[in-house]
Amino acid sequence: MQKLTGEERSYYIENFQIEDFFSFNIHPYIEICKFDKGEWIFKEGSFPDTLYYMMEGKAKLYMTHKNGKVSLIEYIEAPCFMGEIELLNEARYTKGIQTVTETICLSIATQGCKDMLLADAPFLRRLCVFLGEKASKMTSKYTQNQAYPLENRLAAFIQLSSDKGIYKxxxxxxxxxxxxxxxxLLYVLAQFCEANILQKKKNGYHIMDEQRLMQLAQEIQ
Amino acid sequence: MQKLTGEERSYYIENFQIEDFFSFNIHPYIEICKFDKGEWIFKEGSFPDTLYYMMEGKAKLYMTHKNGKVSLIEYIEAPCFMGEIELLNEARYTKGIQTVTETICLSIATQGCKDMLLADAPFLRRLCVFLGEKASKMTSKYTQNQAYPLENRLAAFIQLSSDKGIYKxxxxxxxxxxxxxxxxLLYVLAQFCEANILQKKKNGYHIMDEQRLMQLAQEIQ
DNA sequence: TTCAAAATATGAGATATCTCACATTATTGT
DNA sequence: ACAATAATGTGAGATATCTCATATTTTGAA
Structure with missing residues (x-):
């Protein structure tokens, strides 16, 4: 993770009108951070003292189950908050977040301003809206997903998670x-290769038929 | 819907320490409402001017899809907010809510205090926590549900939605x-009857083997 | 480097669930 | 009261998905 300075920093700060988010002066507490592809933003079990607002990028949210198995819960995309639940709950239970692409975040060091944040209506209102949308999104994802076979869901997933036409x-x-x-999963991937939608190579599955993939994905709508 | 008065009203107001929810005097805006079993709390498409906090009871959340089909999204149980998304978004109700059992709610007439609510940090903070938990709950429901056959999910569902030992x-x-x-669905219900877990009668499916039903439901855990 | 663990791969048979076709009851609007 | 519509119920064959067994390859730690 790298903290931006100078022009780069100014660019993001000005472009996002960060002042609108808060009723107090947030500037002393913020940084603009750049995470490399594959870097961890939160590690599970760590004690988060930072609230992030992802401005550009894509990441994966992981959770470890009681039995020790790790599962990938969700792909998250800018713009969104990260670490907001932990801020609200004083909680320990942090899930892990790992970037999929290079990612730019606004970071807020909460140790200095947690109380101000939790007492700041403009910020809380925005957080409410974000959380409300997240809940709605999960709801519709949940309702729709049960209705479609893996063929369609996998197509949509490949679109979301592939990088430069390669699914890996x-x-x-x-x-x-x-x-x-x-x-x-392997069976359906093999089907896709059979149908020349994908082609399996050393460095991953290459998308050969973007059109058909999109068509399959969009049946979910 | 019936507004409670006198002792009943006082009972709920005192027991729930409503003052803790807000930093301003909410009393002019609140009522305690009792909904009969089967009554609609929100109808789809109506213009909401009330935020509810369900204190006792159980209800169903419905949504109408673009193609006109109605589907049951979620069972909601006290304590919880209802109408909070609409408060945040100025939207009309996109979802309908119908009670499953008699239900007691705190109602807040938002026309008089919407601005105060949306500027009230204690309230917003509580709402954030609620929404955060809702999102987490949807997430885990979503993750787990895909992993189990209908037999288990239906058992859990019958437990949730049955009233006095009758599923209808x-x-x-x-x-x-x-x-x-x-x-x-019919096939698995028939299985349950075959196995003497349920018994089909005029007024619904009677639960005959609570024990076994719970066992099936708990495999989901 | 080496070895154990994890990840990848594939076959074959079992089961959960779907689609479609059709018959029989409720329910509801007029 | 009646017709139209919605809900219920059942059979039969198709398909999506699972389980288990087993082999090979990759990865990570000693």
Whole structure:
């Protein structure tokens, strides 16, 4: 993680009109951070003292279950808050977040201004809206996902998680994320290759038929 | 819907320490409401001017899809907010809520105090916590539900939605809620009857083997 | 480097669930 | 009261997905 300075920093701060988020002067507490692709923003179990607002990028949210298994819960995309639940609950239970692409975040060091944040109506209102949308989004995802076979969900997922036309995720993770068996995931990937939608190469599955993939993904709508 | 008065009203107001929710005097805006079983708290498409906090009871959240089909999204249980998304977004109710049991709610007439609510940090903070938990709950429901066959999910659902040992829901609704076909729902219900877990009678399916039902439901954990 | 663990891969049979077709009851508006 | 519509119920074959067994490859730590 790298803190931006100078022009780069100014660019993001000015472009996002950060002042609108708060009724007090937030500037002493903020930084603009750049995370490399694959870098961890939060590690599980750590004690978060930072609230992030992702401005650009994409990341994965992980959770470890009681039995020790790790599963990929959700892909998150800018703009969004990260670490907001921990701020609200004084809680320990942090989930892990790892970037998928290079990611730019506004970071707020909460140790100095937590009380101000939790007493700041403009900020809280925005957080409420964010959380409300998140809940709604989860709801519709949940309702719709049960209605479609893996073929469609996987197509949508490949679109979301691929980078430069290459899909390269751990099957063991993704089958949990998509709620299917490892065997079945492999089976459907093989189907995609069979249909020349994907092509399996050393460095991952290459998307050969963007059109058809989108079509399959959009059946979910 | 019936507004409580006198002792009943005082009982709920005192027991819930409503003052802690707000930093201003909320009393001019609140009522205690009792809804009968089966009554609608919100109808879809209506213009909301009330925020509810459910103190006792259980209700169903419905949504109408673009294609006109209605589906049962979620069972909600006290304590919880209702109408909070609409308060935040100035939107009309996109979802309908119907009680399952008699339900007691604190109602807040928002026309008089919306601005105060949206500027009231203690209230917003509580709302954030509620929404955060709702999002987390949806997440875990979503993750776990995909992992279990209908047998288990239906058992859990019957426990949630039955009243006095009798399960009586519209199959056409429930199959959508549980994300399975009508045919399959009927099939698994028949299995339950076969196994003497349920017994089909004129007024609904009677739960005969609470023990076994719980066992099936708990496999989801 | 080496070895154990994790991840990848594939086959084969079992099961959960779907689709469609059709018949039989409720429910509801007029 | 009646027709139209919605809800219920059932059969049969198709498909999506699972489980288990087992082999190979990759990865990470001693």
């Amino acid at each position: 995720e751990k099957h063991t993770e993704i089958c949990e994320y998509l709620g299917v068996s490892y065997r079945h | 829901e519209k199959h056409t609704e429930i199959c959508e809620y549980l994300g399975v076909s009508y045919r399959h």
